[in-house]
Amino acid sequence: xxxxxxxxxxxxxxxxxxxxxxxxxxxxxxxxxxxxxxxxxxxxxxxxxxxxxxxxxxxxxxxxxxxxxxxxxxxxxxxxxxxxxxxxxxxxxxxxxxxxxxxxxxxxxxxxxxxxxxxxxxxxxxxxxxxxxxxxxxxxxxxxxxxxxxxxxxxx
Amino acid sequence: xxxxxxxxxxxxxxxxxxxxxxxxxxxxxxxxxxxxxxxxxxxxxxxxxxxxxxxxxxxxxxxxxxxxxxxxxxxxxxxxxxxxxxxxxxxxxxxxxxxxxxxxxxxxxxxxxxxxxxxxxxxxxxxxxxxxxxxxxxxxxxxxxxxxxxxxxxxx
DNA sequence: GTTTTTTATTAGAGTTCCCTAATTTTATTA
DNA sequence: TAATAAAATTAGGGAACTCTAATAAAAAAC
Numbered sequence: 001x002x003x004x005x006x007x008x009x010x011x012x013x014x015x016x017x018x019x020x021x022x023x024x025x026x027x028x029x030x031x032x033x034x035x036x037x038x039x040x041x042x043x044x045x046x047x048x049x050x051x052x053x054x055x056x057x058x059x060x061x062x063x064x065x066x067x068x069x070x071x072x073x074x075x076x077x078x079x080x081x082x083x084x085x086x087x088x089x090x091x092x093x094x095x096x097x098x099x100x101x102x103x104x105x106x107x108x109x110x111x112x113x114x115x116x117x118x119x120x121x122x123x124x125x126x127x128x129x130x131x132x133x134x135x136x137x138x139x140x141x142x143x144x145x146x147x148x149x150x151x152x153x154x155x156x
Numbered sequence: 157x158x159x160x161x162x163x164x165x166x167x168x169x170x171x172x173x174x175x176x177x178x179x180x181x182x183x184x185x186x187x188x189x190x191x192x193x194x195x196x197x198x199x200x201x202x203x204x205x206x207x208x209x210x211x212x213x214x215x216x217x218x219x220x221x222x223x224x225x226x227x228x229x230x231x232x233x234x235x236x237x238x239x240x241x242x243x244x245x246x247x248x249x250x251x252x253x254x255x256x257x258x259x260x261x262x263x264x265x266x267x268x269x270x271x272x273x274x275x276x277x278x279x280x281x282x283x284x285x286x287x288x289x290x291x292x293x294x295x296x297x298x299x300x301x302x303x304x305x306x307x308x309x310x311x312x
Numbered sequence: 313g314t315t316t317t318t319t320a321t322t323a324g325a326g327t328t329c330c331c332t333a334a335t336t337t338t339a340t341t342a
Numbered sequence: 343t344a345a346t347a348a349a350a351t352t353a354g355g356g357a358a359c360t361c362t363a364a365t366a367a368a369a370a371a372c
Contacts, residue, residue, distance in 0.1 A: 027319080060366095090271045092265075097268075104264075115247055141282070149274060198350095200329085200330090
């Protein structure tokens with residue numbers, strides 16, 4: 001069964017996953033850099049994640065994920081990507097979207113995540129070139145709506 | 157300027173605000189009940205919120221909000237309501253929406269919150285009776301899309 | 313192959329938020 | 343009003359996550 005993991009543990013696992021994607025393994029300082037915490041904090045967390053069976057880690061060694069760790073990390077990453085896409089659909093600037101997707105990726109109910117996912121799928125398909133025009137117009141209209149709001153705010 | 161408050165402090169302030177809306181003042185046990193924490197925990201937090209100037213509180217007395225506390229609580233509540241409406245638009249069941257709106261109401265960038273707000277406004281206006289048909293059709297289509305997905309999942 | 317620099321680890325401590333158990337104050341009711 | 347019940351408080355402690363400062367190990371440079 002799936003042991004419940006804290007949002008912070010998810011952050012560490014996702015980070016390790018992303019580093020591994022780049023260079024095959026992670027080092028304490030890579031994680032420290034990406035999560036902006038001190039190396040000593042990372043060491044402590046790696047020991048904990050090792051004890052819980054999420055990472056392969058020995059003192060002074062490089063770090064990889066166990067199958068269980070990879071499973072958690074991939075789930076978190078999928079959620080993250082969904083939320084990032086979603087935020088971009090509702091026209092949140094990309095840098096802010098990347099940051100806030102991290103806030104959203106933890107602790108939401110699976111039903112909520114499912115609906116976010118469907119929404120993103122729906123909009124993606126609905127705005128494809130081969131779809132009825134009225135569907136494609138939707139994004140256009142929302143964009144216009146936001147532009148008007150922005151202009152009014154500047155004038156006021 | 158605005159002192160930064162933790163998500164948890166926001167929770168307490170919103171809860172006090174909601175209780176005050178009902179009966180004019182809050183008691184330790186009201187907050188304890190609503191947030192599902194022990195009374196001793198609430199006492200500790202009330203002392204902290206009093207020291208920070210967010211609540212009016214004396215030992216054994218009833219609790220109200222200072223103007224600063226009310227300001228924070230109202231901001232949190234507005235965000236909460238926006239997220240709840242939003243989740244209902246994307247067809248999250250109401251009980252889950254209420255719960256997850258609490259998760260969303262903290263720590264998102266103001267730009268993100270602005271876009272959520274606009275999205276809710278846009279959909280609300282777009283689906284009003286006096287709007288072009290193609291706008292109203294949007295919700296209908298999304299609902300159908302979700303129903304199909306659900307049916308496929310049951311069959312599979 | 314030393315010396316120097318970088319990286320990693322340990323020890324000890326702080327913050328936030330929560331708890332239990334014991335006690336005190338306030339409210340109720342007999 | 344005295345006895346009882348309910349509510350609030352205090353003391354002491356724990357889990358999660360973070361830090362600094364000191365130390366140790368590994369890697370790089372000489």
